[in-house]
Amino acid sequence: MLAHDLRNTLTGARGYTELAAESVSDPEADYLQTALDSLDRMETLITETLTLAKEGVDIGERESVQLSSVTQMAWETVSPSAATLEISNDRTVQADRSRLRQLFENLFRNVKEHCDADVHVTVAGTPDGFAVEDTGPGLPEEIVESLFGGAYGTGRRGLGLLIVERVASGHGWNGSVESDESGTRFEFSGVGVVTEPLHVVD
Structure with missing residues (x-):
């Protein structure tokens, strides 16, 4: 549930940031792109943390x-x-x-x-x-x-x-x-x- 809530929050933040980036020019657009990159990194960290916490990493059928x-x-x-x-x-x-x-x-x-x-x-x-x-x-x-x-x-x-x-x-x-x-x-x-x-x- 926590992961679901975090991902929903990130999706909303990314969507609004992308909209803002479309309506501004440099250097503001560059700043917003940096923010988007940071949001992507946060999502990666959430995924990696969940993988370790939930699965540890579990190996399935080969x-x-x-x-x-x-x-x-x-x-x-x-x-x-x-x-x-x-x-x-x-x-x-x-x-x-x-x-x-x-x-x-x-x-x-x-x-x-x-x-x-x-x-x-x-x-x-x-x-x-x-x-x-x-x-x-x-x-x-x-x-x-x-x-x-x-x-x-x-x-x-x-x-x-x-x-x-x-x-x-x-x-x-x-x-x-x-x-x-x-x-x-x-x-x-x-x-x-x-x-x-x-x-x-x-």
Whole structure:
């Protein structure tokens, strides 16, 4: 009920803000766009919090899922502006399709929020899983150390990466992350896969 009320409030606030943005010019329109972006972020936080509180993340029935398909759907949902996505060594994996898409959406959302607009993201099949790599500025060391079995700390960037962890562990996958100033690489292993061809999505 609380989530329903919060979403209704956000919908009303977004609607009035959009109407206001249509009737003003710069710089006021820019200010209102910033407000809209903040409302979108609030809705994301509500969704992520509910996912963890209600489900923890619960893994449903597994099916054969093509990585390129679920990756592209997640990319289109998050829509990083000038960023590019490359998918190499495509795989078919046994996974909860909805949760796998959620994993990618949260990784892509992290890229969108913390990397330059023209960042390049690669999703690549590995011998026993897949990896997601970006050309962003890298994650702070305290966040890297807290992920995938590390100590939970205040350095986490929100709930998105925690959901990524929960989706991976719920499937029984192993997760790891490497990050420096040239980019970040998340790798997930313990997944049965077969190879497919290369795709590039602008």
